[in-house]
Amino acid sequence: xxxxxxxxxxxxxxxxxxxxxxxxxxxxxxxxxxxxxxxxxxxxxxxxxxxxxxxxxxxxxxxxxxxxxxxxxxxxxxxxxxxxxxxxxxxxxxxxxxxxxxxxxxxxxxxxxxxxxxxxxxxxxxxxxxxxxxxxxxxxxxxxxxxxxxxxxxxxxxxxxxxxxxxxxxxxxxxxxxxxxxxxxxxxxxxxxxxxxxxxxxxxxxxxxxxxxxxxxxxxxxxxxxxxxxxxxxxxxxxxxxxxxxxxxxxxxxxxxxxxxxxxxxxxxxxxxxxxxxxxxxxxxxxxxxxxxxxxxxxxxxxxxxxxxxxxxxxxxxxxxxxxxxxxxxxxxxxxxxxxxxxxxxx
Amino acid sequence: xxxxxxxxxxxxxxxxxxxxxxxxxxxxxxxxxxxxxxxxxxxxxxxxxxxxxxxxxxxxxxxxxxxxxxxxxxxxxxxxxxxxxxxxxxxxxxxxxxxxxxxxxxxxxxxxxxxxxxxxxxxxxxxxxxxxxxxx
Numbered sequence: 026x027x028x029x030x031x032x033x034x035x036x037x038x039x040x041x042x043x044x045x046x047x048x049x050x051x052x053x054x055x056x057x058x059x060x061x062x063x064x065x066x067x068x069x070x071x072x073x074x075x076x077x078x079x080x081x082x083x084x085x086x087x088x089x090x091x092x093x094x095x096x097x098x099x100x101x102x103x104x105x106x107x108x109x110x111x112x113x114x115x116x117x118x119x120x121x122x123x124x125x126x127x128x129x130x131x132x133x134x135x136x137x138x139x140x141x142x143x144x145x146x147x148x149x150x151x152x153x154x155x156x157x158x159x160x161x162x163x164x165x166x167x168x169x170x171x172x173x174x175x176x177x178x179x180x181x182x183x184x185x186x187x188x189x190x191x192x193x194x195x196x197x198x199x200x201x202x203x204x205x206x207x208x209x210x211x212x213x214x215x216x217x218x219x220x221x222x223x224x225x226x227x228x229x230x231x232x233x234x235x236x237x238x239x240x241x242x243x244x245x246x247x248x249x250x251x252x253x254x255x256x257x258x259x260x261x262x263x264x265x266x267x268x269x270x271x272x273x274x275x276x277x278x279x280x281x282x283x284x285x286x287x288x289x290x291x292x293x294x295x296x297x298x299x300x301x302x303x304x305x306x307x308x309x310x311x312x313x314x315x316x317x318x319x320x321x322x323x324x325x326x327x328x329x330x331x332x333x334x335x336x337x338x339x340x341x342x343x344x345x346x347x348x349x350x351x352x353x354x355x356x357x358x359x360x361x362x363x364x365x366x367x368x369x370x371x372x
Numbered sequence: 373x374x375x376x377x378x379x380x381x382x383x384x385x386x387x388x389x390x391x392x393x394x395x396x397x398x399x400x401x402x403x404x405x406x407x408x409x410x411x412x413x414x415x416x417x418x419x420x421x422x423x424x425x426x427x428x429x430x431x432x433x434x435x436x437x438x439x440x441x442x443x444x445x446x447x448x449x450x451x452x453x454x455x456x457x458x459x460x461x462x463x464x465x466x467x468x469x470x471x472x473x474x475x476x477x478x479x480x481x482x483x484x485x486x487x488x489x490x491x492x493x494x495x496x497x498x499x500x501x502x503x504x505x506x507x508x
Contacts, residue, residue, distance in 0.1 A: 035384040035385060036384065037384065037385045037390055083408075087401050087404065087405050088401070090397075090400060090401040090404045091397040091398050091400070091401035092397065093397075094396060094397040094400040094401065095393045095394055095396065095397030095398075096393070096397075098392065098393035098396040098397065099385060099389055099390065099393035102389050102392060102393065103385050103386060103389035103393075105384060105385050105386075105389075106385070106389075126467055126468075126471055127467060129471055129474060130467055130470040130471050130474065132474075137471065137475075158464070158468075178404055178407070178408050181408035181409075182407060182408040182409075198440075198443035198444075198446065198447060201447050201450075202446055202447060202450055205447070205450040205451060205453075205454055206450060206453075208454050208458075209453060209454055209457045209458070212457065212458050212461045213457075213461055215461075216461050216464055216465050216468075219465060219468070219469075220468050223469075223472060224472060224475070225472055225475050225476035225479055226475065226479070239384065257475060257478050257479055258478050258479065258480070259480075260479045260480065261479065261480045261481070261482060261483075261484070262476050262479045262480065262481055262482055263482065264482040264483075266476060267476070270469075270472065270476075274465070274469045277465055278462065278465060278466075281458060281461060281462055281465065282458075282462070284458075285454060285455065285458040288451070288454050289451065289454070289455070
């Protein structure tokens with residue numbers, strides 16, 4: 026028995042995560058194509074040039090506003106949201122977990138701190154709702170998404186900007202701010218994809234964010250047999266993990282470094298702090314690197330979709346497992362797939 | 373028996389909360405759209421900032437046009453944030469990459485799972501039994 030598959034998120038959270046991911050990926054692909062248009066000229070062309078790409082960016086931007094406001098409201102008005110908030114506040118354990126991760130890498134300790142684990146391994150109660158990385162992702166992404174949404178709306182509303190600053194330069198400064206802020210998010214999302222896709226126990230994708238905890242049975246076997254360890258030693262490594270994780274890890278690092286260099290080098294398109302002459306790909310290496318970063322995002326999009334496919338498969342499996350139980354109650358299993366009592370009250 | 377009786381107790385979000393939040397989200401997004409579109413199209417075309425696909429030039433008046441030092445500072449600040457956060461994120465990638473390597477080292481190698489332990493007992497390998505579903 027291993028306890029590696031404890032779900033942690035509710036169904037609403039998993040659906041929100043998928044929708045937010047899809048929206049943010051679209052925002053990245055369009056925003057990325059605008060900011061690094063020298064290196065990603067083909068993306069810009071594919072999405073309909075300057076007007077097409079900005080149109081998609083704005084539509085998905087409005088989607089982001091809706092999603093962000095929905096989530097904030099839900100956290101405030103629901104008791105679940107309010108109680109979860111206390112659980113995701115940074116604590117001393119999170120600092121300890123970060124330090125222990127470094128020690129783990131150096132071989133000084135044998136296990137990762139519970140607050141660093143992406144899976145349970147122990148009783149679900151003993152493992153925090155989010156690892157320290159998860160908490161960081163929530164806080165950093167929340168701040169960034171809010172700032173990006175506000176600055177994006179300001180860029181969009183030229184009348185609003187004009188009323189505030191009265192200069193065209195101000196509008197362009199906000200474009201730069203928006204783009205450079207997006208680069209931080211971009212780098213963070215690349216890490217997020219690597220972290221949840223390349224964990225050897227979950228490769229190719231951690232299902233925690235896709236399969237809600239209401240669908241995950243917490244006891245697989247003998248209740249007396251509570252594991253002493255995380256149970257990872259019982260798992261087999263996927264044959265392709267070493268190769269894929271090495272290649273993908275390299276792509277993630279190259280992507281992050283290239284985007285970082287690009288943001289400095291480009292001085293944040295389209296407002297150079299000094300007059301920029303020329304254009305076009307400034308460096309072959311930078312062009313390749315930034316395109317690799319785009320591939321990393323593409324893989325993230327595919328993994329997000331794959332996570333949802335796994336959830337659907339899991340749902341079907343649960344349905345099949347329950348059907349004989351229904352028949353054993355004396356009734357005839359005439360319904361195909363439908364449950365006699367559908368209990369959808371849980372979200 | 374409900375179809376979730378065998379599943380763990382879950383403290384989920386109530387439907388009312390979700391519905392109210394969805395309505396609020398959509399209304400605010402609609403208002404944002406209404407505001408962002410503006411009322412005077414003249415400004416929209418006047419201040420439009422398009423990607424300069426066909427060459428530089430846009431922004432050339434930045435140095436001359438900017439009369440607000442705070443904006444210059446803001447951009448310098450976000451540049452610094454990019455570099456600092458980028459370096460931090462890279463550190464996190466390397467720590468996790470290395471941690472994953474160690475975790476992988478604790479796992480069974482591909483094909484190793486049914487070999488040693490079961491064979492030593494004299495029994496035949498029974499894939500999947502007692503493996504927590506991860507014996508493939």
